[in-house]
Amino acid sequence: MSAGLTRIFANLVIRDIRIAYNLGGSGGDAQGGFLLPVLFFITVAILYPFSVGPDAPLLQRTGTGIIWVAAILSAILPIDRLISPDRNAGFYDQYAVRGISEELIMLAKIVSHWCASGPPLLLASLTAIAVMDIPNTEIPIVLTGLLLATPGLSGLAVMIAAMIASMRTGNALAGLLFLPLAIPMLIFGAGSIRPGGENGLLLLASISLLLTAISPFAAAAALRAGRE
Amino acid sequence: MGEANAKNKSATDDAAILLRCAKLACMRGDRLLFRGLDMQLASGELLHLSGPNGVGKSSLLRLMAGLLPVFSGEYMAHETLALCDGQLPLDHDLPLDKALDYWQKFDGTSKAQRAGIFAALGLDELSDVPVRIFSTGQRKRAALAMTALQGAKIWLLDEPGNGLDIASQTGLATLMSEHCQKGGAIIFASHLPLPEPTGGYPLSVKCSALDLQEFAG
Numbered sequence: 114m115s116a117g118l119t120r121i122f123a124n125l126v127i128r129d130i131r132i133a134y135n136l137g138g139s140g141g142d143a144q145g146g147f148l149l150p151v152l153f154f155i156t157v158a159i160l161y162p163f164s165v166g167p168d169a170p171l172l173q174r175t176g177t178g179i180i181w182v183a184a185i186l187s188a189i190l191p192i193d194r195l196i197s198p199d200r201n202a203g204f205y206d207q208y209a210v211r212g213i214s215e216e217l218i219m220l221a222k223i224v225s226h227w228c229a230s231g232p233p234l235l236l237a238s239l240t241a242i243a244v245m246d247i248p249n250t251e252i253p254i255v256l257t258g259l260l261l262a263t264p265g266l267s268g269l270a271v272m273i274a275a276m277i278a279s280m281r282t283g284n285a286l287a288g289l290l291f292l293p294l295a296i297p298m299l300i301f302g303a304g305s306i307r308p309g310g311e312n313g314l315l316l317l318a319s320i321s322l323l324l325t326a327i328s329p330f331a332a333a334a335a336l337r338a339g340r341e
Numbered sequence: 342m343g344e345a346n347a348k349n350k351s352a353t354d355d356a357a358i359l360l361r362c363a364k365l366a367c368m369r370g371d372r373l374l375f376r377g378l379d380m381q382l383a384s385g386e387l388l389h390l391s392g393p394n395g396v397g398k399s400s401l402l403r404l405m406a407g408l409l410p411v412f413s414g415e416y417m418a419h420e421t422l423a424l425c426d427g428q429l430p431l432d433h434d435l436p437l438d439k440a441l442d443y444w445q446k447f448d449g450t451s452k453a454q455r456a457g458i459f460a461a462l463g464l465d466e467l468s469d470v471p472v473r474i475f476s477t478g479q480r481k482r483a484a485l486a487m488t489a490l491q492g493a494k495i496w497l498l499d500e501p502g503n504g505l506d507i508a509s510q511t512g513l514a515t516l517m518s519e520h521c522q523k524g525g526a527i528i529f530a531s532h533l534p535l536p537e538p539t540g541g542y543p544l545s546v547k548c549s550a551l552d553l554q555e556f557a558g
Binding site: 121124128132202203204207209210211213340341 | 403407409422423430444446491
């Protein structure tokens with residue numbers, strides 16, 4: 114292992130971002146993975162007014178809640194593609210043979226997954242905000258909340274992905290494992306909109322930070338345990 | 342691998358020994374695959390690891406690569422290892438050339454080495470072909486090129502001849518012979534006979550054999 118840690122980290126992150134945004138490649142099964150969750154998120158946001166009717170006050174009052182639910186549900190979609198394709202192709206074995214630590218690999222995975230999911234989600238939430246006609250005063254709170262939550266969601270997604278990577282029926286479990294752990298972020302994120310709820314953002318930030326901090330270690334342990 | 346390396350820097354009694362097993366046993370699930378395995382691999386040695394299917398050849402190589410735990414006994418590797426198993430960890434959407442770049446960035450090996458390896462394995466005309474449309478034999482050759490380009494001292498090759506045509510088998514044998522002459526060592530796990538380079542192996546390559554069946558648990 115002659116490359117420095119920074120170079121290894123950059124190499125890992127750049128590859129994952131390239132795959133997620135399908136840059137410089139010619140298509141493949143894991144390509145362009147960033148688009149699906151975003152389209153799902155926008156679809157949910159557009160479906161909601163259809164189901165409750167064009168009741169502007171109701172949409173304004175409940176819209177942020179739906180945006181948060183859609184954001185968390187859309188974060189489940191990419192989980193099954195985060196770790197298992199590379200694991201099955203033998204990438205993680207080759208990293209291990211080269212003495213690259215799983216923690217570093219998982220941290221790189223979280224960073225690259227955030228780069229491929231956070232900014233697109235924030236952009237897409239502008240569409241959702243317009244559809245729900247969210248009041249101007251609440252828009253910065255919604256966007257800040259989503260910005261704070263996305264690193265935690267990325268960490269959680271990578272952690273769950275590493276846990277289910279060695280299971281045959283893991284995909285069905287992904288949502289079940291993911292949602293309970295995402296509930297605190299949902300509560301504080303959606304709750305920060307209510308009058309006097311601004312401190313919810315601080316709690317949201319702390320939970321997101323906690324998840325981001327523990328997930329590289331948990332994911333690395335899961336990856337090692339799943340090696341056979 | 343890291344642990345094994347650190348443990349042994351001081352305890353090298355014979356500088357030419359690259360890898361050593363003592364009373365090694367390997368367990369997969371609740372099945373004991375082999376036990377009491379004593380062996381060592383010297384610089385310049387080409388070891389043909391044979392035995393019937395399921396005897397634990399692949400498990401032994403994975404254990405040596407640090408991917409499986411030692412069940413009992415001792416195992417130490419004093420040098421860097423490269424593992425070539427049935428998988429091809431290259432980005433399938435990229436042409437071979439670019440896909441190999443990814444691993445060379447980790448290994449810090451130069452692109453100049455590629456010419457000889459590509460020529461031996463007949464990969465020159467494939468270098469700008471996307472990996473996803475490779476045939477079985479071409480995938481195997483790409484995996485072998487990846488192993489050779491890693492620049493590791495010890496090569497662990499798991500059934501490397503599978504799916505290779507005659508010309509590529511000879512090319513592989515040439516690469517192996519060159520690697521051993523440069524002071525490297527190879528464990529060639531296969532139930533098939535060892536391929537020979539044109540003109541046979543030179544005397545400086547110590548060809549040896551080990552039948553894992555003798556240690557079956």
